[in-house]
Amino acid sequence: MNRRQFLASSAAIGLLPRQAIAGSSMYRLRAEEVTSQVLPAGDGTTRMLGFNGSMPGPELRMRRGERVTIDVENGLEEGTAVHWHGIRLENSMDGVPVLTQNIIDPGDTKTYSFVPPDAGTFWYHSHYISHEQVARGMMGPLIVEDDEPVDVDHDITAVLSDWLMERDGALIEEYADRHSVAHAGLLGTFARAFFSPSDVRVGDRIRLRLINAATNRIFPLAVTGATGRIVALDGMALPEPRAFDQIMMAPAQRVDLVLDVSGSVKLDMMSRQGPYELGTIEAEGMNAARQSAPIAALPSHAIPAAADPSKHLTLRMMGGAMGGRHGGDNIWAFNDVSDLQSAPFGAFKRGETAKITLVNDTSFPHGIHLHGHHFHELGEDGSSGDLRDTTLVFPNQSRDILCTFDNPGKWMLHCHMLSHAVGGMRTWVEVV
CATH class of the missing domain: 2.60.40.420 (Cupredoxins -  blue copper proteins)
Incomplete structure (x- = not known):
């Protein structure tokens, strides 16, 4: 990946659509072809796949312990299925053709219904020919709210991915290239982060939920413009917040940070050519009311300690x-x-x-x-x-x-x- 050739600057920041209302129990997602501004504005748009007219799909927010119903309509010309990644849900709702369901045929709708038992950061994505459908954009964040609000000024989600594309934004349709499959996997030529909208000020304390939605890329990440701690991994709260320098994220992993903002918060992928800017959360104005305090652990998860293995x-x-x-x-x-x-x-x-x-x-x-x-x-x-x-x-x-x-x-x-x-x-x- 050449930094000069493909650079995600602050001008390229995209905002996640937040169409779902926190605490809602019913949602509808339509899988369909979309046009997305993945490259910086003015550098060409990209025809791809998404949900509800956008890529990534809308951020779904729901309550822990309350049943949620999601109707998935297939507006594609091929089958699909949706997996709710990281949710410990009923098997029939897991979204895996062959093992748990039939594919959703074009024009059909499938209703998924489950009770999320854990608060945390999760995501949803296609689980049918997923090496292609996810690479084309079928992904979105899923947030299960904490029972009690966490002491932060903003709760921000960042969906990270990369895409194999031409300079004009057109996707290069080589999803099962045998050379890539036999090596590190199909890697993109352009990478970026999509953030949920927020008005951040210097002095704010923010929760930043990172989701690696790339099909194959491992992201080594650095954060500047803020200091803080890791508070959760893959949706599970850590017993104690953890210091970090760099963050290594495999595909599908999630990392939650609580950060104190000292300037514009920049998220970089560390590469051999130097930092590659995935995106920046601009900080405007000052929050003088926030009092400095240690970052507290999130409420503990509900998974008991494992017994001795049999x-x-x-x-x-x-x-x-x-x-x-x-x-x-x-x-x-x-x-x-x-x-x-x-x-x-x-x-x-x-x-x-x-x-x-x-x-x-x-x-x-x-x-x-x-x-x-x-x-x-x-x-x-x-x-x-x-x-x-x-x-x-x-x-x-x-x-x-x-x-x-x-x-x-x-x-x-x-x-x-x-x-x-x-x-x-x-x-x-x-x-x-």
Whole structure:
């Protein structure tokens, strides 16, 4: 990515549509072709896919513990399905063709209904030919409100992604290019952040919800113009706010920050060519009323500590360019098997805890996502670490995770580098 060629400056800032009302229980999303101003104004528009006339789709805000109903109308000329990423919801509402539903045919509408059990930052996206439909724009933020308001002046969402496009903004339609699939995945030539609207002042305390909605890109991020702490990962509040210098985000991961604003807040992707500006939240005016105070932890999540595991499984990542041979029939494999099979990778009784060792025997990083659950990342000493729904495993490294499988159903387990998923890195687990 060449900074001079494709640069997301403050003039390129886009605002997320906030069509949904906080606390609403009924929504309607229409998947359709849209025209979006992804490049800076005047540099050409982009024909792509989105929801309700926009890309990203509207920010949905809802209440924890209250049932929500979302009608998804398919206005495309092809099938689709919508996955509510990170929500521990009923299996039939997970939005995964083959495992949990049929595709939504063109012209049809499917009603999703679920009760979000956790407050936090989540998102929604297509889960049908998702390496293409998400790359073309089928994504949007989903926020589950805290029971009590957090002490901030503004609650701001930032959706990050990249797009493979020409200089005039036209998408380059190469979503399943075999070279990209076998390497780091299809990476864009232009990246940016879309922010929810706000009027920020110097002295404000803000909550910044970062969502990596890119299909394959890992974002190493730096924040300037503010100081603060990480307060949540993948929608789960940290026990104590955590200091940060840079932030590493795999595709599908989320990071919540609470920041004290000292100037315009700039979000940069750190690249070999230097900082690449994804976007800036301009600060105008001064808030002299805000009193300095330590950043407090968010209200704790409702997931109990995991019990000792009764099973230990290994998920070995195999294949790709510069990788060894494997027994699967696609570019990538888990445990010598490519793509979804008739038998699950793991079968668990409801409430059973298992340790899974994720072994990356490939030359590329992988962001492994488990549907319907969160899991603990374990330290090298076996200590329980962060709760996540997507974990990043670097080449020739391994990571242990600990999960209590308390949500019945058939749940996908896959690499969220979506090029790798279509290349074979998909399996599933069953909880009965």
